[in-house]
Amino acid sequence: MNFLANLGRVVLALLAEIGRIVIFLKDALLQGLTPTIYVRQILEQMLRIGYNSLPVVGLTAFFTGGALALQIYLGGSRFNAESLVSTIVALGITRELGPVLAGLMVAGRVGASIAAELGTMRVTEQIDALTTLATNPFKYLVGPRIVAGVITLPILVGIADTIGIMGGYIVGTRSLGFNSFAYIKNTVDFLHLDDVTSGLIKAAVFGFIITLMGCYHGFNSKGGAQGVGRATTNAVVSSAILILAANFALTSLLFSE
Amino acid sequence: MEENGHIVLKDVRKAFGPKHVLNGINISVPKGRSLVVIGGSGTGKSVMIKTILGIIRPDSGSITIGGEEVTKLSGKERDQFLLRFGMLFQGAALFDSLPVWENVAFGLIQGRNTPRIEARDIAIEKLRQVGLGPEVGALYPAELSGGMQKRVGLARAVAADPEIIFFDEPTTGLDPIMADVINNLIVDCVKRLGATTISITHDMASARKIADRIAMIHKGEIVWQGPARAVDSSGNPYVDQFIHGRAEGPIQMEVLKA
Structure with missing residues (x-):
C-alpha cells in the first residue's frame, strides 16, 4: 500500500511539473515571442550561446569525427567495408552525432548558465524589479534567449558538422591510408542535402529545448544558493533527456518512408 | 479608514x-x-x-x-x-549585467522609450540627487558597497518621477x-x-x-x-x-x- 501511495505521489508530482512547464511554454510563446522584440538582447544572447560555445562544440565534433572514422574502419574491416568510412562519417555526423553532441554540450554550458543567471535574478528580486519597471520578464529575459537558441544552434551544428567531417578526413587520410581526393569525393557524392537539413532542423528544436528548460528552471528557482544550484542541475538534466527523446522522435519523423 | x-x-x-x-x-x-x-x-x-x-x-x-x-x-x-510606480527593493535588486547608469535609466529606456543619451543624462542627475558622482554611473553593481547600492536603487526608484x-x-x-x-x-x-x-x-x-x-x-x-x-x-x-x-x-x- 505504501508503495502504491509513493508511486502515486511521484506520478502526481511529475504531472504537476509537466503542467507547470506547459504553462511556462504558453507564456514564453504568447508573451516572450510577441512584440515588443528586444533586438539588442537577442544579439547579446546569440553571442553568448553561439560564439562562446564554438570551442567546446568544435573540439567535440573534431574528436568525434576522428574516433568515428577509426571505429568504422576497424569494425568495417570484419566484412571488407573499410571503404565506407568517409560516407558513414559524413552521414553519422550530419544526421545524428553533430546535432546530438552539440545539443548536449550546449545544454551543459548554456542551459546551466541560463538557469544560474535567471535563478540568481529570481532570488535577488531582479525579476520582480523588472516587472516594477514596466518590463515584462518573459519578453526581456525568456523571449530573446529562446530566439537566440533556435537561431544559433543550427549555425553551431553546421560548423560542428564541417569540423567533425574534417576530423574523420584527417584520421582517414593520415592514419588509415585513404587517398585524400577519393575520401572527399566519396563524402560529397553520398552526402545529400536532406542529411544536412535534417540535422539542422534537429538543432533548432534542441536550441528551443535548452533555452526553454534553462529559463523555466531559473525562473522558478527559490531558496537561495541551494535553489539556484538545484535549478542549474535540473536544467541540464531535463534538457539532456528531452534532447535525446526529441532526437528519437525527430529521426522517426524525418526519415520515415 | x-x-x-x-x-x-x-x-x-x-x-x-x-x-x-x-x-x-x-x-x-x-x-x-x-x-x-x-x-x-x-x-x-x-x-x-x-x-x-x-x-x-x-x-x-x-x-x-x-x-x-x-x-x-x-x-x-x-x-x-x-x-x-517606483520601488526600492530590500537588497536593491540592481541588474548585475548593466552598469549603474543603465540600471537607473532602465525604466526610462525600456518602459518609456526614452533615447539612451537623454536617459543617461537623467540617470546622472538622479545619481547626483542621491549623493553619487557621475563616475559611479560607469561602475557595475558588484563594485559598490551596500549603502551605495541602496542609493542607486533609490535613484532608480525615482528616475521616472513616479x-x-x-x-x-x-x-x-x-x-x-x-x-x-x-x-x-x-x-x-x-x-x-x-x-x-x-x-x-x-x-x-x-x-x-x-x-x-x-x-x-x-x-x-x-x-x-x-x-x-x-x-x-x-x-x-x-x-x-x-x-x-x-x-x-x-x-x-x-x-x-x-
Whole structure:
C-alpha cells in the first residue's frame, strides 16, 4: 500500500511539473515571442550561446569525427567495408552525432548558465524589479534567449558538422591510408542535402529545448544558493533527456518512408 | 479608514496553499502622504506590496489606485499602470549585467522609450540627487558597497518621477549612519516629487523619520494604524511590544512556539 501511495505521489508530482512547464511554454510563446522584440538582447544572447560555445562544440565534433572514422574502419574491416568510412562519417555526423553532441554540450554550458543567471535574478528580486519597471520578464529575459537558441544552434551544428567531417578526413587520410581526393569525393557524392537539413532542423528544436528548460528552471528557482544550484542541475538534466527523446522522435519523423 | 485614499486596499486576502499570509488587509493612503507598515518577519509586509504591484495576485479583496481597480489588470494595461510606480527593493535588486547608469535609466529606456543619451543624462542627475558622482554611473553593481547600492536603487526608484513609490526595508543591513543618510534621501526625494509612498520596515528609527502614518501588521492583518507621532502612545499591546523590541507580549515568534 505504501508503495502504491509513493508511486502515486511521484506520478502526481511529475504531472504537476509537466503542467507547470506547459504553462511556462504558453507564456514564453504568447508573451516572450510577441512584440515588443528586444533586438539588442537577442544579439547579446546569440553571442553568448553561439560564439562562446564554438570551442567546446568544435573540439567535440573534431574528436568525434576522428574516433568515428577509426571505429568504422576497424569494425568495417570484419566484412571488407573499410571503404565506407568517409560516407558513414559524413552521414553519422550530419544526421545524428553533430546535432546530438552539440545539443548536449550546449545544454551543459548554456542551459546551466541560463538557469544560474535567471535563478540568481529570481532570488535577488531582479525579476520582480523588472516587472516594477514596466518590463515584462518573459519578453526581456525568456523571449530573446529562446530566439537566440533556435537561431544559433543550427549555425553551431553546421560548423560542428564541417569540423567533425574534417576530423574523420584527417584520421582517414593520415592514419588509415585513404587517398585524400577519393575520401572527399566519396563524402560529397553520398552526402545529400536532406542529411544536412535534417540535422539542422534537429538543432533548432534542441536550441528551443535548452533555452526553454534553462529559463523555466531559473525562473522558478527559490531558496537561495541551494535553489539556484538545484535549478542549474535540473536544467541540464531535463534538457539532456528531452534532447535525446526529441532526437528519437525527430529521426522517426524525418526519415520515415 | 479614509475613503478618498490614493492607494486603498479593502479586505485583501492571499494564501499560499494552507498558509494564509494576508487575512483581510484594509489600508488607505491619501495622495502625497507616506505610510510606513511595521511588523515582524513573515507577517505579510512584502506580500502586501507585491499584491499592489500585481507581482502576486490576491485571492480576494479590492485594490484601487486613484479610484481605479487594479487587481484584474494584465498585459499592456498592467505595464501602463506600473509606469506610475517606483520601488526600492530590500537588497536593491540592481541588474548585475548593466552598469549603474543603465540600471537607473532602465525604466526610462525600456518602459518609456526614452533615447539612451537623454536617459543617461537623467540617470546622472538622479545619481547626483542621491549623493553619487557621475563616475559611479560607469561602475557595475558588484563594485559598490551596500549603502551605495541602496542609493542607486533609490535613484532608480525615482528616475521616472513616479507618483507612487514603495520602499521595501530601505535601511536593512546598513550601519546606523548610512541608514539615516538613506532615510534623509527618501524624505528629500519624496518631498521633491510629492509622491504617495508605502514603506515596509522593522527599523523604528526609519519609520519615525519617513512616516506620516504608521500601520502595524501581524499575521496578515492590520492590528493598529495611526499618525506617526502617536505610535509611542498607541496603547496597542502589539505595537508596544514591537517598538520596544520585547520578547514578552502578544507577538510570539514561530521559533518560541515550537
